[in-house]
Amino acid sequence: MSVIKVGVMGIGNMGRSHVQLLGKGKINGAILTAVCDPFQDNLKELLKDTAGDVQIFKDEDAFLNESDIDAVLISTPHYDHPRLAVKAFAKGMHVLVEKPAGVYTKSVAEMNKAAKESGKVFGIMYNQRCNPIYQKLRELIQSGELGEIKRTNWIITDWYRSQSYYDSSEWRATWKGEGGGVLLNQAPHQLDLWQWTTGLMPKKVHAFCSYGKYHDIEVEDEITAYVEYENGATGIFITSTGEAPGTNRFEISGDRGKMVVENDKLIFHRLTQSEREFNATYKGGFGKPECWTIDIPIKGERTDHQGIMQNWIDSIAKGTPLLAPGEEGIKGLEISNAIYLSSWLKEPVELPIDAELFYKKLQEKINQSSFQKKNVEKVIFDVSETH
Structure with a gap:
């Protein structure tokens, strides 16, 4: 061709x-x-x-x-x-x-x-889907090695940014210029990987966003979100641009153990039998399932x-x-929109969210934004960031 x-x-x-x-x-x-x-x-x-x-x-x-x-x-x-x-x-x-x-x-x-x-x-x-660590994590989870997922936690706080970063352009960290803060600018990759590797989309989100907590900005620079999944599992997502040193740790707990991605390594704490099976059959009181700690070899280059x-x-x-x-881009965005909406309404929200309500609330933020130039298109810089 x-x-x-x-x-x-x-x-x-x-x-x-x-x-x-x-x-x-x-x-x-x-x-x-x-x-x-x-x-x-x-x-x-x-x-x-x-x-x-x-x-x-x-x-x-x-x-x-x-x-x-x-x-x-x-x-x-x-x-x-x-x-x-x-x-x-x-x-x-x-x-x-x-x-x-x-x-x-x-x-x-x-x-x-x-x-x-x-x-x-x-x-x-x-x-980040080209990172062999996350590809291997997804492969292991999707193949059933971890069993049914019970809990997901991602702490991604090593996005530290100084005030001078935000001061570098007047459109930065404004609702009208960028449309959000750490959640929309720095963390979209993690929101994508959170659902892509596990195969789970939340059904409910209860989130807490702090706006300008560590910086003189109008958008969020710290969030904590609690989610619930259809199968009864729960999850936590924490991110910030105001912590130093930060952490990047993704942990997924399932019926057959726990997987942890941290410091460019994938560790599988693998149970030799199902936890649910052990729970139902063990008669010794304080015992727990035997666990092997495996450093999963990662092949390939990013x-x-x-x-x-x-x-x-x-x-x-x-x-x-x-x-x-491209169609999958809406999944991570749906999660971030739910986090914002929950924070603005000060209550849990169900997914899929009310898209019209979110749009209305976002317009309210935009109308109050400090970045009020008529030609927002003049923001010529792509504000995407990688991790």
């Missing part, structure tokens, strides 16, 4: 990285054909080392109509992801969108609908953004299954 011609929209922090990968031939079967950013003036300098001629556009409609691309990678601000993806699908283009899928599920559901109707390949930049991009191109060219289908 001929080489896939790719365009990149949004040449900010992550957009520049994507341009470099494509422009230097790091993605097999793809060629960088065009870029678009209305407010960047030095794109020729960025493109000087890229292979071939790359068209530069400042107008998104001209880019979509005149660039002659097959596929588009969207790395614009969060709010624009669904809108631009819908326009690209209408032009018959394949789409890879940066995380998060959007800010609210209402618009992301519309994006998913457009993707399905277009029949084009739709991916999302969940690059391919991160390059891996997701290569997989997306391979799916377009060869029909390779997507590691991160």
Whole structure:
């Protein structure tokens, strides 16, 4: 098949990285054909080392109509992801969108609908799915090695950010500029992995968000969320940008033991028999099931953004299954929307959430936001961050 011609929209922090990968031939079967950013003036300098001629556009409609691309990678601000993806699908283009899928599920559901109707390949930049540790964790859980899940805990507090980080741009950490704080900017990868590895989506969320607790900002910089699952399991998700040193520990407890991801290792505390079986049959009082501690060997290398991009191109060219289908972006966003809504209402919320109610409450936050410029599109930097 001929080489896939790719365009990149949004040449900010992550957009520049994507341009470099494509422009230097790091993605097999793809060629960088065009870029678009209305407010960047030095794109020729960025493109000087890229292979071939790359068209530069400042107008998104001209880019979509005149660039002659097959596929588009969207790395614009969060709010624009669904809108631009819908326009690209209408032009018959394949789409890879940066995380998060959007800010609210209402618009992301519309994006998913457009993707399905277009029949084009739709991916999302969940690059942590390319981490062999999480792939192995998912494999072990999905194969039944852990048995039925009882509890999940993720403490991800090593996202520390100083006040100067937030002060670097007036749109940062504002409801109108970014649409949220640590939950939407730093932690979307963990929210995705939380449900992707376990195969569980919460049915109820009771969350507590602290807004500007450690920084002079209007959005949240610390959250604690309690969730309940359909099978009776429970979970806790804690994240913050105000703790140093921080922790990154993911723990999943099941009927056959416990798995822990921490310090780039996967440890399986494996019971030699089912806990439920032991509980029903043991007659010795204070005993407990025999447990083996196993350091699970991890094979393969992290391919991160390059891996997701290569997989997306391979799916377009060869029909390779997507590691991160774009439609799945709504799952982690649904969890984050539920956390916000629970915090705002000061009560537990059921999933799926009331998307209209969330949108209404978000608009109230936006209308009170300190970032009140009319042209929010002038926020040209992609605020996605990786972990």
